[in-house]
Amino acid sequence: MTWEAVIGLEVHAHLSTDTKIFCACATAFGAPPNTQVCPVCLGYPGALPVLNRRAVELAIRAALATGCTIHERSVFARKNYFYPDLPKGYQISQFDRPLATGGSIGNVRILRIHMEEDAGKSIHHGEVSHVDLNRAGTPLVEIVSEPDIRSAEEADAYVTRLRQILMYTEVCDGNMEEGSLRCDANVSVRRTGASLGTRAEIKNLNSFRYLRSAIDFEIARQIAILESGGTITQETRLYDPASGETRTMRSKEEAHDYRYFPDPDLLPLVVDRAWIDEIARSVPELPQVRAERYQRDFALSGKDAEALVTSRPLADYFEATVESSGNARGAANWVRNEVLRVLNEQKLDLAGYRVTPGKLGRLIRLIDSGAIGGKAAKEVFDDMSASGHDPEQIVERKGLGQISDPAVIREAARRVIERNAVQVEQYRAGKAQLFGFLVGQLMKETRGKANAEMANAILRELLG
């Protein structure tokens, strides 16, 4: 009997609001410590939370985009524990009455989505610790999956798709380095088909690499324990990126009793159907649906389509290029190969990229009309990326225009045949390899600008 891993994920995503969930402080990342704070998020005596409507809107959007049922009435509760970066001594979170339940991403079911406030940050320097409360009160959604994931790869795929959806819907900026998206994993193993094993919760998985590495380590650790006759203890473990290992953070006995109870400072959150419907209309086409449309309408391969929908700006860029070029396949090739290559090499993002979809479309039209050849097109594209100039301008400046007038090429071909009578004779006598020489002469005659395809065809025709 082989081992099977059973994994459920809790993803915490910062909502992209300008202000915090219960006060008007800014949420921008990277400000000097403790500069985006007020009596409410500092937990000053007498200060009260007031819910940010925009945060609710984004949370509902996330719930709609993952197919969850939104509850018209949900309740904020206090989760009580002491920590220096938790100013009130309790976190306001939703507990037994979450905003939404019961969605899915692919074949991973989503148990619930609830709203809560983030804590601040503790920064430890040896013996001394500092607290930065800029992040305290940043709105979060916690998205909890059912234990439907079976491997590190599936976990990676699930978070990738979830992240794409959150970024598409502009619910979350998806920035894992800045902590906008964080992940905890519940991992257990069992003999295939057996009932669920004891799980460990792993915290601090703030990159895809850590997520995979922690899950792989944890699965191997648990299997090794069970195979040597041991038992798994239910506990919270911390992933250490330096060693790639997980280690005990606190045991079940040390687990907090959070003493949840409804927060009397906040009324139950009531969202009416009309508002949910209005938010539903603002949910954009999601990546999966978009990729399917590309395959259907543009006859793209599944692989191309997937690659083009990885981010909403990229997909938007692609579609604008299809529009301006009138050539979906061409647009797909240029965006997937050339545009992504340049962005990658130059560490740019699409927002600041000089080759707008309009310009790229015109370049593709120049190719499709035969005005320039493939090799010249690459040169023009690189120039566009660097200079931002129009493609026509570059073709003109560099003299890269192609001769696609059959009459002009035919005239030049005649001259080449006249001038190279000997070789023509030998070719006609069966020395087929001389065709290449004659094409070369024709290109030389047109100073390299003849449309290569046409040059071939016309020369072949004239040679009989």
Place this chain on the structure above:
Amino acid sequence: MSELLNLPWHEAKTAATARELVDASLCAIDERNPALNAFLHVARDAAGGMPVAVKDNIVTTGMPTTCASRILGSFVSPFDATAVARLRQSGCSIVGKTNLDEFAMGSSTEHSAFGTARNPWDPTRVPGGSSGGSAVAVAARMVPAALGSETGGSVRQPAALCGVVGLKPTYGRISRNGLVAFGSSVDQIGILTKTVRECAELLGVIAGPDPLDSTSSFAPVDDYAADLDAGIRGLRFGVVREAVSQLEGEVRANFDDALAVLRGAGAVIEEVSVPTIGYAIAVYYIVANAEASANLSRFDGIRYGHRSARAKTIREVYFESRGEGFGDEVKRRIMLGTFALSSGYYDAYYGRAQAVRARLRADFDAAFARFDYLLTPTTPEAAFAIGAKTDDPLAMYLSDIFTAPANLVGIPAIAVPSGFWRGKLPLSLQIMGPRFSERALFRAASAFERETGYWRELPPVCT
């Protein structure tokens, strides 16, 4: 000059300038406060205006807010409570912060970290609490009005024991922004004055919705003084049978006299049953303490207030700072509340208490379907001696037996002086009304006040 403070507000306003009023108040405080300990801070630089004292668990800029606790150290709030801001905007001047039981937890002011306040009618007795300092400040005519706060009777009970008017408005009527939280679902700022009219006028100033408090109500602010002279002929008063059946002696006689006064003014009075009212104290101490256990977590020695000099580790910062900073009664309530919310006990305590609270609300709704008002004495007895109950917390908790139900149900209630026990210690009548019936409450209280006139009696320190 301090005779100015014996006048009702609307008369004092025309009799003197704003500066003279504040000077009269500061002068009276200097003269009478040393014996009574009503003020924890006096704003000697107070601007001219109608002088108002503010209970020291309501935050104010420019002066400390201590909650009568050592844990706040020298804390000064960076913002004014909404009620305080509205007072200032309407021309009132905050002349000082008044003494209270630490974090409003108590019924005598004896749990203040800065010494008990004393009853101006008999300084060997408590003034009640937790808004004892505010009640003393008004009763001893140091200010015409004071803000207090209620969780289970903390305005009405000291108002009763000191012989002044005390209002606990409908939950949500006055913003809680800036009121240091004790039991958030029951807390409400209240008003203490000499007369019903002053109370009604002040409520008009500070009531109303506040974008900084989600639980503040959008119900329109009434003209609270409009019906003060309308009388009570034909209005229906229900006497809560369960509350008064065990009254004895002078308290009983005083209550019966009050009923006779109301009847004489044309009121219709009958008995009514509120079957669950006997559970109110038990429910109250579970709900309020559970909420308090979370509300007081923010006093952790990290960002403001007292941090123990002995603390070396984070655990010690919490344990030592809170251990040194909180008094025994506060610790007792944090522990009770923490227990009531603990895993395995939640359903039996907090969950059950909330269920009983819903029943209590339904009982009150049924009573108000038949009556315009409900009546009880405000307290089961007159002011008790200092020290009489400090060793018996349960006896102390029973001081709130008639007042706590209104907090749990969220309805308004007013305490009006109803005479004197043995001719020297004030007693008080409590009138309760349905939610947002403050205007009608003032109407009834004013009729009773007009018939009796006890507010004109001054305690010995003022004569």
